[in-house]
Amino acid sequence: MQRIGASPSRIPVMNSTSVSRRQLLAGTAATAVIAGFPSLLLAQGNTAKLKIGLIGCGGRGTGAAEQALNADPNVVLWAVGDAFPESIQSSLNGLKSFGAKVDVPAERQFSGLDAYQKVLESGVDVVLLAAPPGFRPQHLRAAVEAGKHVFSEKPMAVDVAGVKSVMESAKLAKQKGVAIQHGYCWRFAPGVRELYGKITSGELGRVHSVYGTYMGSPPKPLQPGMTKPDGMADVEWQLRWWNNFEWTSGGPLLEQAVHTVDKIAWSMGDAAPIAAVANGGRAIRTDAGNVYDHYNIAYEYPGGVICHLGERQFPGCHTEVVDRIYCEKGTAVAPNTPMVLGPDGKRSWMYRAPAGMEQNMYQVCHNEFFASLRKGEIINTGEYMANSTMLGLLGREAAHTGQRVTWDQMWAAGQDHAPDTLKMGDSFAIAPVPVPGVHKLA
Numbered sequence: 001m002q003r004i005g006a007s008p009s010r011i012p013v014m015n016s017t018s019v020s021r022r023q024l025l026a027g028t029a030a031t032a033v034i035a036g037f038p039s040l041l042l043a044q045g046n047t048a049k050l051k052i053g054l055i056g057c058g059g060r061g062t063g064a065a066e067q068a069l070n071a072d073p074n075v076v077l078w079a080v081g082d083a084f085p086e087s088i089q090s091s092l093n094g095l096k097s098f099g100a101k102v103d104v105p106a107e108r109q110f111s112g113l114d115a116y117q118k119v120l121e122s123g124v125d126v127v128l129l130a131a132p133p134g135f136r137p138q139h140l141r142a143a144v145e146a147g148k149h150v151f152s153e154k155p156m157a158v159d160v161a162g163v164k165s166v167m168e169s170a171k172l173a174k175q176k177g178v179a180i181q182h183g184y185c186w187r188f189a190p191g192v193r194e195l196y197g198k199i200t201s202g203e204l205g206r207v208h209s210v211y212g213t214y215m216g217s218p219p220k221p222l223q224p225g226m227t228k229p230d231g232m233a234d235v236e237w238q239l240r241w242w243n244n245f246e247w248t249s250g251g252p253l254l255e256q257a258v259h260t261v262d263k264i265a266w267s268m269g270d271a272a273p274i275a276a277v278a279n280g281g282r283a284i285r286t287d288a289g290n291v292y293d294h295y296n297i298a299y300e301y302p303g304g305v306i307c308h309l310g311e312r313q314f315p316g317c318h319t320e321v322v323d324r325i326y327c328e329k330g331t332a333v334a335p336n337t338p339m340v341l342g343p344d345g346k347r348s349w350m351y352r353a354p355a356g357m358e359q360n361m362y363q364v365c366h367n368e369f370f371a372s373l374r375k376g377e378i379i380n381t382g383e384y385m386a387n388s389t390m391l392g393l394l395g396r397e398a399a400h401t402g403q404r405v406t407w408d409q410m411w412a413a414g415q416d417h418a419p420d421t422l423k424m425g426d427s428f429a430i431a432p433v434p435v436p437g438v439h440k441l442a
């Protein structure tokens with residue numbers, strides 16, 4: 001196993017291209033200066049008003065809009081789109097305190113499954129993608145094709161075809177000089193960054209193993225016995241309860257615990273894994289949805305390193321989100337109160353926030369995004385986001401199939417949960433809950 005922090009060219013990396021993820025991320029951090037492509041920002045000048053479009057006006061979308069509006073003095077929320085008009089109203093109500101920075105008259109409020117296209121056509125410069133992840137590949141592709149800079153929430157997709165589409169969009173974005181900023185928010189938390197810097201720089205020596213958890217309750221669960229109301233189409237009902245269906249959410253591992261998946265990737269220097277062995281199932285859930293409620297995954301990395309992830313959404317149980325990265329020279333513990341425990345188990349380092357430094361990871365993300373746009377630089381984290389999403393899918397599919405699934409098998413698969421052409425009024429049968437030993441990776 002290569003020491004984390006070793007030469008990027010010798011580390012197998014999480015994509016099929018010859019460019020290593022380490023190199024990619026280094027390029028990302030430094031960003032590329034816009035050259036040769038039409039850039040709204042360069043064309044308008046560095047302080048020009050930036051018009052923001054929000055696609056997906058739920059809790060996180062509204063939060064992202066808030067952070068974008070706080071990030072820069074000359075931005076305006078210009079257009080919003082959501083599957084349902086009531087989400088739009090609730091989001092705009094929540095943003096009232098921004099006054100004139102929210103300039104979204106009725107004619108720039110779009111609802112329906114084509115709302116994203118209308119937002120993109122409304123004259124926006126930057127879009128915030130925060131619809132359910134099943135739609136992300138489609139929304140990202142359209143945004144990049146339209147030449148809009150993108151902030152995208154995680155995860156990037158719910159199936160293999162979606163991840164591959166995101167990879168293509170990331171490449172297209174590079175060609176077009178379009179930015180993609182990611183929503184794996186822990187990578188922006190200053191203390192977590194400092195801690196992980198000690199791992200990825202090699203300061204803590206070789207990584208022996210990782211133990212990560214994401215244990216909480218299910219967000220917006222269907223209750224047992226709840227069924228689709230008479231007269232409502234399948235697609236509409238499943239969208240209203242999107243967290244409960246795999247084609248819309250990817251299930252809890254992708255939708256929520258992908259943060260811990262991403263931190264496993266981070267602690268391993270974003271190197272490619274070999275395979276995963278996992279189990280999971282529906283221990284508690286009896287509702288009409290088809291997502292699991294728990295997973296336990298062992299990701300296998302070169303050099304015999306095993307990264308374990310435990311995820312569950314059980315109400316009324318102990319909750320925690322913890323990362324423990326066991327290294328040669330100590331154990332890194334995150335994300336709350338980032339610290340290092342020495343070989344004797346005693347704390348040898350703890351993060352102390354410098355006075356005045358922004359600590360809200362969501363805000364840091366947007367501050368850096370808008371600052372880079374103002375500098376005429378292009379952040380493009382699309383490939384990295386796709387890879388971390390694929391790492392989540394690897395764990396999920398190992399559990400769903402009950403097989404040891406390799407990274408290469410994932411990239412060779414064609415799994416595609418739903419067509420892009422679904423309409424709100426369409427019928428769409430709920431796929432059966434995957435049974436390990438029976439379910440196959442398509």
Ligand SMILES: NC(=O)c1ccc[n+]([C@@H]2O[C@H](COP(=O)([O-])OP(=O)(O)OC[C@H]3O[C@@H](n4cnc5c(N)ncnc54)[C@H](O)[C@@H]3O)[C@@H](O)[C@H]2O)c1
Binds near residue numbers: 059
């Ligand atoms: N980074 C984080 O910490 C974090 C936290 C929460 C959620 N998220 C992510 O943000 C995304 C949204 O989650 P949320 O908690 O805001 O959910 P939410 O249910 O509150 O909001 C989702 C919104 O998208 C709308 N929508 C559904 N289908 C749509 C479509 N095709 N086009 C446009 N809008 C559509 C819904 O009506 C809803 O208003 C998810 O990907 C989730 O994983 C990230």
